[in-house]
Amino acid sequence: MSKTGTRETQPIIGTRMRELRKARGLTLKQLAAETGLSIGYLSQLERQDADPSIRALNVIGKALGVGINWFFPGPEEEDSPEAGLVVRAGRRRSLRFASGLRDELLSPSLAGQLEMVLTSFEPGAGSGEELYSHKGEEAGYVAEGQLEVTVEGETFLLRQGDTIQFSSDRPHRYHNPGPGRTVLVWAVTPPHY
Secondary structure (H helix, E strand, O other): OOOOOOOOOOHHHHHHHHHHHHHHHHHHHHHHHHHHOOOHHHHHOOOOOOOOOOOHHHHHHHHHHOHHHHHHOOOOOOOOOOOOOOOOOOEEEEEOOOOEEEEEOOOOOOOOOEEEEEEEEEEOOOOOOOOOOOOOOEEEEEEEHHHEEEEEOOOEEOOOEEEEEEHHHHHHHHEEOOOOOOOEEEEEEOOOO
16 A cells, blocks of 8 residues: 555556556567557566656557446445445555646546546646547546646636536547646546556
């Protein structure tokens, strides 16, 4: 556990990526060709010597036939009335990205129709320079700081207390223009992770 009590799950990404790649009968060279990522970078991810970008996890997931949610570990087995209903603050599943972004899964399961994620952005952190899209709909609430969101070429600066909602199939990207940290609560349907 980290100092905040949140379980760090980063090591699971490399292990799951390597296992699935091998199960699919792909070499690193073949995966690199399918994703447009370098063999060295993919190897670093598998060895857990690098943190992935959001874009990298998306293209790796697509190439391996899984959604990005596959990289999150499953909830711990519990024999409790809370299992599948409650996520305690100190038991959130999380992913840290190379860009300075951290996602914490607020939903107890990815099996339903809705996903909630708490995202923390260090100054300058974001989803990357390229616009991307996926099926579904998403909405975000800025709990702290500010966030610049671009949807189909229109850019919006959101400040603490502001919200945004759009169809996820519209090309979009987002980043924290700084100077401080940004915290955002996302609601996404269907679950994207």
